[in-house]
Amino acid sequence: MSAGGNSNLILAPVAPPSSQGETGFLASAFTPRALGIALGLFASVALVSEAWAQLVAGGERLGILATLWKWAPLVLIGPPREFGGFALNILVSFLAMAIGTVSGLVLGLGLISKFAPVRSVSWAITQFFRNSPWLVLLFFVMLLTPFQFRIGGLTIPFPAWFKATVGLALPVMANVAEIVRGAVNSIPTGQWESAESLAFSRLQTLWRIILPQCVKRMIPPWMNWYAILTMSTPLISIVGVNDAMTLTQDALASEQRTDLLMPMYGMLLLFFFVYCYPIARWTIRLERKFAVRI
Amino acid sequence: MTTAWTPDQPIVGIKDVHKSFGPIEVLKGVSLNVRKGEVVCIIGPSGSGKSTLLRCINALVPINQGSIKVEGQEVHDPALDKLELRKKVGMVFQSYNLFPHKTALENVMMAPIHVLKRPKEEVEAQARGLIKKVRLEGKEDAYPGELSGGQQQRVAIARSLAMNPDIMLFDEVTAALDPETVKEVLVTIRELAEEGMTCMLVTHEMGFAREVGDHIYFTDRGIIVEHGPPATFFTNASDPRTRAFLSQIL
Ligand SMILES: Nc1ncnc2c1ncn2[C@@H]1O[C@H](COP(=O)(O)OP(=O)(O)OP(=O)(O)O)[C@@H](O)[C@H]1O
Ligand SMILES: [Mg+2]
Numbered sequence: 350m351s352a353g354g355n356s357n358l359i360l361a362p363v364a365p366p367s368s369q370g371e372t373g374f375l376a377s378a379f380t381p382r383a384l385g386i387a388l389g390l391f392a393s394v395a396l397v398s399e400a401w402a403q404l405v406a407g408g409e410r411l412g413i414l415a416t417l418w419k420w421a422p423l424v425l426i427g428p429p430r431e432f433g434g435f436a437l438n439i440l441v442s443f444l445a446m447a448i449g450t451v452s453g454l455v456l457g458l459g460l461i462s463k464f465a466p467v468r469s470v471s472w473a474i475t476q477f478f479r480n481s482p483w484l485v486l487l488f489f490v491m492l493l494t495p496f497q498f499r500i501g502g503l504t505i506p507f508p509a510w511f512k513a514t515v516g517l518a519l520p521v522m523a524n525v526a527e528i529v530r531g532a533v534n535s536i537p538t539g540q541w542e543s544a545e546s547l548a549f550s551r552l553q554t555l556w557r558i559i560l561p562q563c564v565k566r567m568i569p570p571w572m573n574w575y576a577i578l579t580m581s582t583p584l585i586s587i588v589g590v591n592d593a594m595t596l597t598q599d600a601l602a603s604e605q606r607t608d609l610l611m612p613m614y615g616m617l618l619l620f621f622f623v624y625c626y627p628i629a630r631w632t633i634r635l636e637r638k639f640a641v642r643i
Numbered sequence: 644m645t646t647a648w649t650p651d652q653p654i655v656g657i658k659d660v661h662k663s664f665g666p667i668e669v670l671k672g673v674s675l676n677v678r679k680g681e682v683v684c685i686i687g688p689s690g691s692g693k694s695t696l697l698r699c700i701n702a703l704v705p706i707n708q709g710s711i712k713v714e715g716q717e718v719h720d721p722a723l724d725k726l727e728l729r730k731k732v733g734m735v736f737q738s739y740n741l742f743p744h745k746t747a748l749e750n751v752m753m754a755p756i757h758v759l760k761r762p763k764e765e766v767e768a769q770a771r772g773l774i775k776k777v778r779l780e781g782k783e784d785a786y787p788g789e790l791s792g793g794q795q796q797r798v799a800i801a802r803s804l805a806m807n808p809d810i811m812l813f814d815e816v817t818a819a820l821d822p823e824t825v826k827e828v829l830v831t832i833r834e835l836a837e838e839g840m841t842c843m844l845v846t847h848e849m850g851f852a853r854e855v856g857d858h859i860y861f862t863d864r865g866i867i868v869e870h871g872p873p874a875t876f877f878t879n880a881s882d883p884r885t886r887a888f889l890s891q892i893l
Contacts (some may be wrong), residue, residue: 543740543799546701547754547806548729559759561744 383643387622391615413612420600424593433591435620438582441514441592445582446575448518453525460530464549471526478523483516484584490516491588510592512583521578528570531562569636576625576632583617593617648715654679654841655700660709662695669695671865672709677810677858680839683872684852687862688888693845696862697812700843701732711748714809730759733803734812738818739795741787747774748783748796750806759806766805773801777831793824797831804835811835814842849892853877861885 395414411419432440459471478486494512498505536559544554587592597617599611602611653676662670669692677683685693698704699711701727702718711718718728741750753769755761774783777797787795796816803811813832817825829851836842836855846852852859852873859876860885861869869885870876880886 411877531780537738537740539736539738542703542734543734544742545703546729547733547802548726548758549754550726555759557744560684560744590775 356433378479384626394624395612395617413609416604416606416609417612417616420527420597420613422628423600424596425620427596431591434596435593435624437510437590437592438579438585438594439518439624441510441582442579444511444514445517445521445578448515449521449574449578450525450571452564453522454520454524454529455527456522457533458555460526461533470598475523475526478519479527481520483486483520483581483586486519487588487636490519509588510585510590515586519579521574524574525571527564528567528574532566533559535566536562564626565639568578569639572628572632572635574623576628579625579628580621589605593620650679650822652715653677653712654681654714656710656712656841657696657700658710658712660696660699661707661713662692662699662704670699673862673865673867675778675860675867675870677841679747679809679841681857682836682844683858683860684841684856685843685845685860685862686847686849686852686888686892687860688689689870691862694814696844697734697814697845700810700812701729701734703734723823725760729805731809732812733806733808733810734814735796735799735803735814736817739787739792739799739819741795741802743787746784746786747779747790750787750798750893751802751865754802755805761767770801770805773804774798776804776834777801778827790823792820793827796820796824796828799833800828800835810841810843813842813846815845815847817846817848835854846893849877849889861888863888 364433370585388568395417423434424508425435427437456471456475459467462471491509491512494511494515497507533555540558540562541554544558582592583594586592586598589595594617597613601613655675655677657673657675660670661668662672669826673692673696675683687693695704699706700713700718702723706719713728713732716728717723724859727776735776741747742753745753748767748770751773752763752766755766755769756763771783774780777800778799779794781788782794782798790798800816816832817828820828823849829848832842832844833851833855844861846851850864854873856873859870860867861876861882862882863884869880869882871879877889880889
């Protein structure tokens with residue numbers, strides 16, 4: 350063993366194994382045909398329920414499609430002059446991802462720190478948040494944090510939706526940290542050695558040589574976690590936030606019609622699908638592209 | 644720091660160096676001196692500690708016992724600024740280790756700009772000159788993945804030279820290359836040697852060692868078994884281990 354590591358001519362398309370598995374799953378699940386099937390299924394459920402409703406109610410009530418059309422704006426963007434609905438889910442997903450990514454990068458660098466105590470603490474945090482149910486974490490954050498912070502005379506409100514965002518950001522943080530650690534470790538040790546022998550400091554090596562090579566490897570698993578996060582945002586409905594899930598339930602409560610249950614939830618599923626599906630496709634494209642040349 | 648060093652003293656002075664990885668003692672008391680402008684070749688069977696010895700010289704690995712002085716400065720003094728040492732000692736590896744996300748020219752320019760903080764224009768001029776020197780004109784904008792092994796290795800040499808080192812360490816730099824490209828790289832190293840660069844090279848190219856080396860060291864199992872100028876070393880090796888090794892190789 351002379352120079353530690355193979356020639357860097359051939360760089361394998363390395364992504365952390367766990368996330369590669371997950372994107373691999375997405376790859377097989379979301380084909381254009383799958384999109385067609387999903388849309389078709391939704392349409393037939395809607396049409397059958399529509400026909401059935403017409404039959405039972407004899408046209409006294411609004412048809413199912415018309416009802417969906419009536420509620421769609423509320424579910425999408427929330428009540429008038431209030432921010433909510435699916436748009437809130439997206440906002441929460443953006444914010445949680447941003448918080449999770451920044452803190453995850455820091456935590457990930459902690460995982461590879463040369464300083465053992467930092468490494469252990471980072472490891473413990475990562476493991477804890479990676480292996481906790483998101484819903485329970487969400488409750489924890491809701492109960493742990495006050496509704497407002499008071500710094501001096503200034504009161505900073507800490508609304509429920511923001512607490513929920515933080516709650517979702519925690520597992521994202523831990524998983525991003527794991528992505529960072531995996532990507533950094535996948536860089537051949539020869540890169541560190543040659544940087545060291547050129548008198549680069551450790552920080553310079555990380556910043557200028559190692560991390561730039563990691564970005565491409567990190568993007569596909571990172572996007573994959575974004576999709577998972579987005580699909581988990583309906584969890585925040587249980588903490589009393591006007592997200593798409595809450596509003597769908599509100600709409601159903603005010604309609605009091607069992608024949609609407611499936612179509613309304615179906616519509617909600619469709620919103621998520623239409624948003625997440627392109628992300629999944631794009632992730633796969635990037636994964637393939639980066640696999641060819643790094 | 645230590646300014647007592649003068650060019651007539653050894654530029655690299657290694658005295659009774661011991662190094663263990665866990666329970667395995669890889670270097671068991673190695674001593675050797677290199678004078679300025681000298682080309683020293685280290686040969687020996689696999690696992691005898693040649694790479695480890697080179698890595699100790701630029702403090703990539705710490706030693707357990709003994710002393711290594713580069714230009715009179717103790718390398719394993721805990722107070723030593725390792726980065727300052729590494730600015731003086733260039734190292735080229737068997738596996739090239741170019742930065743794959745940077746072009747050939749950028750690879751050469753990076754360290755002088757970010758480590759030595761020299762002005763970019765000046766560094767670029769020097770880097771272009773070095774690329775020309777290693778006969779890679781026209782490849783400035785190629786990424787490492789687009790270059791052959793021999794070309795990558797020559798970029799790696801240029802990258803090291805851009806730091807204007809006083810000493811160059813070469814660790815089996817041709818071992819991963821096919822016979823055709825070995826020559827291109829050896830030509831580059833020979834030119835360096837002729838210009839008076841102090842070189843320490845671990846190599847399996849006996850013909851090359853004989854031709855450019857001023858002094859040959861043969862290592863086996865962590866000790867220097869035998870050494871001497873090439874003329875005597877290759878013809879009058881006295882130790883049976885050296886003879887066995889040479890008869891296998893030659
Ligand atoms: N970082 C390390 N950790 C543990 N053992 C190591 C390490 N580096 C080298 N060794 C061991 O030290 C011994 C000497 O290794 P070294 O690379 O110096 O040999 P070498 O003479 O360069 O061999 P080769 O001709 O194969 O390159 C080997 O047995 C090797 O397994
Ligand atoms: Mg070696």
